[in-house]
Each structure stands twice: as C-alpha cells, then as structure tokens.
Amino acid sequence: xxxxxxxxxxxxxxxxxxxxxxxxxxxxxxxxxxxxxxxxxxxxxxxxxxxxxxxxxxxxxxxxxxxxxxxxxxxxxxxxxxxxxxxxxxxxxxxxxxxxxxxxxxxxxxxxxxxxxxxxxxxxxxxxxxxxxxxxxxxxxxxxxxxxxxxxxxxxxxxxxxxxxxxxxxxxxxxxxxxxxxxxxxxxxxxxxxxxxxxxxxxxxxxxxxxxxxxxxxxxxxxxxxxxxxxxxxxxxxxxxxxxxxxxxxxxxxxxxxxxxxxxxxxxxxxxxxxxxxxxxxxxxxxxxxxxxxxxxxxxxxx
Amino acid sequence: xxxxxxxxxxxxxxxxxxxxxxxxxxxxxxxxxxxxxxxxxxxxxxxxxxxxxxxxxxxxxxxxxxxxxxxxxxxxxxxxxxxxxxxxxxxxxxxxxxxxxxxxxxxxxxxxxxxxxxxxxxxxxxxxxxxxxxxxxxxxxxxxxxxxxxxxxxxxxxxxxxxxxxxxxxxxxxxxxxxxxxxxxxxxxxxxxxxxxxxxxxxxxxxxxxxxxxxxxxxxxxxxxxxxxxxxxxxxxxxxxxxxxxxxxxxxxxxxxxxxxxxxxxxxxxxxxxxxxxxxxxxxxxxxxxxxxxxxxxxxxxx
Numbered sequence: 001x002x003x004x005x006x007x008x009x010x011x012x013x014x015x016x017x018x019x020x021x022x023x024x025x026x027x028x029x030x031x032x033x034x035x036x037x038x039x040x041x042x043x044x045x046x047x048x049x050x051x052x053x054x055x056x057x058x059x060x061x062x063x064x065x066x067x068x069x070x071x072x073x074x075x076x077x078x079x080x081x082x083x084x085x086x087x088x089x090x091x092x093x094x095x096x097x098x099x100x101x102x103x104x105x106x107x108x109x110x111x112x113x114x115x116x117x118x119x120x121x122x123x124x125x126x127x128x129x130x131x132x133x134x135x136x137x138x139x140x141x142x143x144x145x146x147x148x149x150x151x152x153x154x155x156x157x158x159x160x161x162x163x164x165x166x167x168x169x170x171x172x173x174x175x176x177x178x179x180x181x182x183x184x185x186x187x188x189x190x191x192x193x194x195x196x197x198x199x200x201x202x203x204x205x206x207x208x209x210x211x212x213x214x215x216x217x218x219x220x221x222x223x224x225x226x227x228x229x230x231x232x233x234x235x236x237x238x239x240x241x242x243x244x245x246x247x248x249x250x251x252x253x254x255x256x257x258x259x260x261x262x263x264x265x266x267x268x269x270x271x272x273x274x275x276x277x278x279x280x281x282x283x284x285x286x287x288x289x290x291x292x293x294x295x296x297x298x299x300x301x302x303x
Numbered sequence: 304x305x306x307x308x309x310x311x312x313x314x315x316x317x318x319x320x321x322x323x324x325x326x327x328x329x330x331x332x333x334x335x336x337x338x339x340x341x342x343x344x345x346x347x348x349x350x351x352x353x354x355x356x357x358x359x360x361x362x363x364x365x366x367x368x369x370x371x372x373x374x375x376x377x378x379x380x381x382x383x384x385x386x387x388x389x390x391x392x393x394x395x396x397x398x399x400x401x402x403x404x405x406x407x408x409x410x411x412x413x414x415x416x417x418x419x420x421x422x423x424x425x426x427x428x429x430x431x432x433x434x435x436x437x438x439x440x441x442x443x444x445x446x447x448x449x450x451x452x453x454x455x456x457x458x459x460x461x462x463x464x465x466x467x468x469x470x471x472x473x474x475x476x477x478x479x480x481x482x483x484x485x486x487x488x489x490x491x492x493x494x495x496x497x498x499x500x501x502x503x504x505x506x507x508x509x510x511x512x513x514x515x516x517x518x519x520x521x522x523x524x525x526x527x528x529x530x531x532x533x534x535x536x537x538x539x540x541x542x543x544x545x546x547x548x549x550x551x552x553x554x555x556x557x558x559x560x561x562x563x564x565x566x567x568x569x570x571x572x573x574x575x576x577x578x579x580x581x582x583x584x585x586x587x588x589x590x591x592x593x594x595x596x597x598x599x600x601x602x603x604x605x606x
Contacts, residue, residue, distance in 0.1 A: 121526055173476075219426045
C-alpha cells in the first residue's frame with residue numbers, strides 16, 4: 001500500500017486562522033499534501049482532533065504517528081495554548097513544543113510555540129516556523145527576513161537566532177481599504193507598476209502623508225483623471241512603501257530574505273530594489289514544510 | 304400660524320452621505336430644525352425632491368421658497384452635480400450655486416459647489432460651507448481651519464480665501480480598524496487620555512511606525528497587559544497624531560480653528576495643545592447654518 005506509514009513517517013501541519021495545510025512526510029520528503037478551510041477562525045477547540053483525523057486517517061498506521069503543528073492552533077483561542085518563547089532566541093523546535101492529549105492513540109500531536117517580544121510588544125505564530133525553514137536551508141544567514149502578509153513581519157537574524165522583530169498591519173489594512181472603504185470605488189484589478197513605484201517613493205520620503213495620500217486616490221479619481229489601475233498601483237505602493245519606511249532599520253545595509261507568495265513577494269522585491277536592496281525571494285509553502293521538518297528532526301537528532 | 308413663511312424665510316439644507324439636516328430660517332434665525340437619515344448613500348437622484356418635500360411641506364407657503372443646499376447632494380451621484388470651484392478661492396456663495404429644476408413650483412432649490420485642488424488632488428463637499436460659516440463669524444481670521452471627521456480636512460485661510468487644503472482619511476480608517484480589524488478585540492469603550500497623549504507623541508516623532516504601532520495594540524493586549532481603554536486611547540492617539548504629523552505645515556506657528564463635534568474636537572484640541580497650539584474649537588451644527596446663511600445673504604446683498 002502506497003500510503004501505509006513507515007517508521008520514519010510523520011505529519012507536518014500549518015494550522016492558521018483561515019486555512020489548514022497538512023503534509024504527510026517520510027523523513028524530509030513530502031509524500032502527500034492535504035488541506036481544508038477549517039482554520040482556527042471557523043472551529044472551536046473541541047473540533048481540532050476530528051478535523052485533523054478526517055483528513056489524515058487514511059494515512060495512519062496502527063502505531064502512534066507524530067504530528068507537529070505550527071500556527072494559530074497554538075494560540076489561546078486555538079487547540080491547546082503553546083506559550084510564546086521570548087526573543088532573542090532560535091526558532092522553536094519539537095523540544096519546546098506543547099503535547100496535546102488526543103482521544104485517538106494513533107495521534108501524537110505537538111504544537112510549536114510562537115515568538116514574543118516585550119518592548120516594543122510584538123508576537124508571531126507560524127512565521128517563526130517559516131524562519132526556521134529558511135535558516136535550515138541557509139544556516140549561516142545574517143540579516144533581515146521579511147514575511148509579507150496580513151500582518152507582515154520583519155525579523156533580524158543573528159547567529160541563527162531571531163534577535164528582534166516587528167509586525168506591520170499592511171495586508172489587513174490593504175484589504176479593508178480596497179474592499180470596505182471609499183477607495184473601493186477607485187481601485188481597479190491590475191496593479192500599474194509605474195504608479196506603484198511612485199507611491200513607494202512618496203512613502204519613503206514622506207511617510208507622515210500616508211492617510212492624506214490615501215484620500216488622494218479618491219480625489220485623483222474625481223478631479224485628476226487617476227485611472228483605476230494606477231489607483232490600485234498607488235494603493236499597493238503606499239502600503240508597501242509605508243512598511244518599508246517603518247522597517248528601514250531592518251533592511252538598510254543588510255542581507256534581506258523575502259518569504260511570501262509570488263505576486264506579493266515580487267512587489268516587495270521591486271520596492272526594495274528601488275532602495276538598492278536585492279532580496280532573496282522564496283515562496284512560502286516549501287519554507288513552512290522545511291521549518292516543521294527542521295524542528296522535527298532537530299529534536300530527533302538530539303535523542 | 305407660527306410656521307407660515309414670511310417673505311424673508313428660506314430653507315438651509317446640509318445633505319450629506321449619511322444624514323439630511325434642514326433648518327427653516329427667518330433671515331439669519333433658525334425657526335425650525337428637521338432631519339432624517341435619507342442621506343445620499345440611501346437614495347437615488349429621483350428621490351431628492353420627494354424626501355425634501357416630505358420634511359418641509361408643512362413650512363411652505365403658496366409662493367416659491369428658496370432652498371439652499373450644501374454637501375454630497377451636489378456630487379455626481381447626488382441630486383444635481385454642482386461642479387467644484389478650484390482653490391485658491393473664497394467659499395462658494397449662492398451666486399455660484401447650481402439651480403435644480405423641481406416639479407413643485409413652491410421649491411426654488413440651489414446647490415452650493417464643493418471645492419477642488421489640482422495638485423495634490425483633493426476635494427471637499429460640505430466642509431467649504433462650514434468654513435464659510437466660520438469666516439462669517441471671524442472675517443479677519445488667517446491661519447488653518449481643521450474639520451475632523453470621516454475625511455478630516457485642513458484648510459489654509461488667507462484674506463478670506465481657501466488657499467490650499469488637504470484631506471486625511473482619519474475617521475474612516477479609525478472606524479474600519481476599531482470595528483472590522485483584529486484590533487476590535489483589543490479596544491474598549493473609554494479613551495484613556497494618558498495612552499492617547501503617548502500615542503500622539505509617538506506619531507509626531509515616528510510617523511513611519513504607524514502600521515507597526517497599530518499591530519502593537521494587538522500584541523500589547525496579548526503579551527504586555529495593555530488594557531482595553533489604553534488600547535482605545537492609543538488607537539485614537541495614533542490616528543490623530545498621524546494626521547497632525549502630516550498636517551504640520553498647516554498648524555505649526557499658525558492660528559488654528561477646529562470645527563467639529565465636542566468629543567472629537569476636544570481630542571484634537573488636546574493633541575494640538577501638546578504641540579503648543581491653542582485651537583479655537585467650535586461645534587459643527589451652528590457653523591454649517593452660519594455658512595449657508597452667509598452664502599444666502601451674501602448674494603441677497605449683492606442683488
């Protein structure tokens with residue numbers, strides 16, 4: 001049977017707010033991919049085991065299979081709380097994971113902690129595992145790792161540890177503005193790159209004009225022939241430019257790695273390139289699996 | 304009959320996106336107040352006359368009564384478009400208003416234009432009438448007028464004219480963040496003023512950290528004992544502080560007049576006071592009536 005589990009088999013899980021992604025692993029190789037929309041936001045703590053079993057049961061043997069989870073499943077509103085580890089520290093491994101009691105003995109579930117910072121107060125859950133994945137591939141990397149998203153993260157990496165990090169609400173504010181604000185009438189479907197570049201530059205020079213430049217998209221539509229694609233390009237540029245202005249101490253004069261989906265990664269890479277920074281861009285999925293695998297095998301090796 | 308109209312009687316109307324407010328006037332005196340929630344956002348161009356008549360009919364005589372309207376009713380999606388006048392210029396008067404053809408001959412409706420600016424592109428509709436009202440009371444005022452709101456305006460006033468202005472999306476972004484973003488879980492109902500003051504100062508010094516400071520409210524709730532009232536105070540302070548940082552050229556070293564509802568006006572006044580600026584704070588309702596009255600009588604005087 002092709003799906004019967006081997007002694008080395010285990011299950012890697014990224015359980016976020018909106019999505020659940022599962023990889024059935026043989027050592028460091030992916031042998032099956034599973035996913036659902038049963039993210040933390042849709043389920044209660046009592047649902048997790050059933051949701052997981054529903055997807056992975058065909059892949060379980062008679063013995064216990066180890067399951068390593070990262071992401072919002074470890075938050076207070078998740079499956080079982082996995083308290084944050086405080087920076088500066090290396091990304092968490094299985095040794096610092098929290099065990100979950102499951103009714104089904106075939107599941108041996110552990111949840112990786114997120115990371116926290118005291119001052120300025122900050123938190124991450126899930127991104128620390130992507131950082132672990134990047135560092136597993138580039139163990140000697142020093143510099144900044146940027147993880148664009150709903151809540152974009154910038155992390156400073158020194159000697160394999162996260163020394164500090166900062167979160168920007170870029171993706172969430174972008175979604176609210178483009179879908180729920182008056183700007184929804186102004187923005188089109190295509191991102192005009194010249195308009196994007198101009199807006200990034202405007203924010204690098206005058207970040208204090210962020211909210212005035214936002215209304216300028218509406219006014220530009222009404223009285224200055226600003227097209228819908230240019231408005232979308234400017235909105236994207238204002239959001240990413242404002243983030244880069246705030247994260248300047250992270251990327252200026254540093255090595256920069258970008259971990260994100262291809263479209264958004266390319267826009268961040270373009271904005272950084274305009275500031276003279278060439279970022280190493282990696283897609284997110286392979287990185288989170290590499291991070292879960294690194295966390296899993298690091299502890300296995302320590303046994 | 305106490306409500307029968309006199310020769311000097313006319314009707315002042317502020318027709319915004321969300322609300323319709325009407326004042327039946329005898330010269331410059333208010334003799335009746337009427338209002339409804341039938342703002343531009345809820346009605347089509349064909350509805351305006353019926354909505355107006357429904358409220359004012361008991362106050363009409365046999366002859367034509369003049370009705371002067373400001374606000375979004377003059378926008379392209381409104382009753383009849385009243386094109387913007389371009390700054391620099393004085394606030395509009397009845398002479399520049401657009402006449403509306405009504406089916407009912409008892410109504411003689413005119414809509415005041417808004418104001419526009421070419422570069423940076425900007426627009427206002429309704430606020431120019433509040434500015435007219437303030438200048439009617441203080442004709443020699445020179446400096447900046449701030450009108451906090453969904454789309455806050457800062458206008459520079461020289462020799463009775465608006466020379467330039469800028470709009471900040473402060474109120475709309477605040478509403479989206481406090482009601483529809485992850486921050487809705489963090490903010491309470493009371494604005495902690497010490498937290499407000501600190502956040503204003505943070506934005507005056509580091510406006511580029513706006514979106515990181517926003518996420519800091521969520522993180523502060525999770526890992527740094529930030530209370531709900533302090534989170535609301537900081538959110539208000541970040542929004543108003545970011546606006547003041549962007550509007551610095553308007554208020555620094557200038558006379559400043561604030562026109563707004565008492566609660567929000569007090570917060571803006573407090574934030575400006577921390578920067579050494581004592582603002583003259585006036586409530587909005589009396590100002591818009593004064594502006595409509597000034598526009599109405601200025602033209603009457605010119606007849």
